[in-house]
Amino acid sequence: LPLRFAELGTVYRFERSGVLHGLLRVRGFTQDDAHVFCRLDQVDDEILRVLDFVTGILKTFGFDRYDIFLSTRPDKASGTDEQWQVGTAALRRALEARDLPFQVDPGEGVFYGPKIDIKIKDVLDRAWQCSTIQVDFHNPGRFQLEFIGEDGKAHPPVMVHRALLGSMERFFGVLIEHYAGAFPLWLAPVQAVVIPVAERHQQYGRAVAQALRGRGVRVSIDDRSEKMNYKIREAQVQKVPYMLVVGDREAAARTVSVRHRHAGDLGAMSPEFLAEKIVRLTAERAVLEEEPPAAAAGGVL
Incomplete structure (x- = not known):
């Protein structure tokens, strides 16, 4: 460990017709998903790696304004209080280590773990949910995943979910709006x-x-x-x-x-x-x- 797997997966949501909004809110979209399986003592390093990856990509695309939220345990959640505290503390340490300002969003974590949400601001100062990093103690247990530790015993791994751009379609839409179609030279279809x-x-x-x-x-x-x-x-x-x-x-x-x-x-x-x-x-x-x-x-x- 760690083991890192990435995929481009298609996701469907039955959004109401009144909230559909071009590429920015659709019923079918592609997500750049990845899952990292690691030991508990590797969680901090893996979250930092992903956080640096996300902020590096946003900087490359010219997004230097975004809001970061640390979302904590909702009312209906899986896992123990200790697991939630460990996951939340690891995310908090990563943000503090990179000196990134953030707000705590109480109760807005997913049912299986806490998360970091990054909302990109476009040229019109609108915030769009794109990147996310999540700590998951639930699914490794649900799928009975184990590794053999140095003590010779079986232990469940910790799972870190990450989406760099989130919805590819939404990111394309935000990118078009942000540059009003005048893409930077390296992105321009015709240079x-x-x-x-x-x-x-x-x-x-x-x-x-x-x-x-x-x-x-x-x-x-x-x-x-x-x-x-x-x-x-x-x-x-x-x-x-x-x-x-x-x-x-x-x-x-x-x-x-x-x-x-x-x-x-x-x-x-x-x-x-x-x-x-x-x-x-x-x-x-x-x-x-x-x-x-x-x-x-x-x-x-």
Whole structure:
């Protein structure tokens, strides 16, 4: 021990039609579930591992505002008072060890054990229940699970449940709302679009797109017979991070004129330099790839 098992499981709930809410509250959803089986003396370390995993993932996705709740024994519960006290104390120690502020939510634990609930706040300051960590003394006994300890005797393990994102569908919905569709570069389905000024620039534009694609950049080319400003506006509406304009000057100099969806005109760059930059920022999972102009810095992007 410990033994750690993870799965993506489908869950169904008969939610009333009046409370269904897009991806945020559905009747069928996928949960990134995991169960850790460990000895009692391993519980603290396993909870810390999971807690670090959860907060690390939230930080990577750009969520730095969330409320944490420590939910305690409900009126109808399984297990002894001692087991509940041990589980609750272990969760509390993990939160305190990481200096994470939390509120005690009396009576809101699940019937088999206490839990930590993390409610993510989106850009509209709405809180959504996503991540959870639970300590379970009940199910190992129910399924008659045992391990042989150092004393040569059989002991029941402790079970730690965890969901990093919770409902995948809800997390996707919160993510879309949080960024208003303008995902960070590393998450954007299309990271750059090449925009030829005229038909005669399409060949060079395709060569640029192919070069970027060869470096692992998710790139498309807008070779429609439309005006350049129209294509730029379309890319802005689609919230593509980088727009690469190519005309006579760029084709002759073997460069691209780069425009960013928030920062505006970034000037001329070589495709190689831009590809290296995009690949680096993607690897770093940067939440903000370019600083917006000072006037827009205080608003929602």
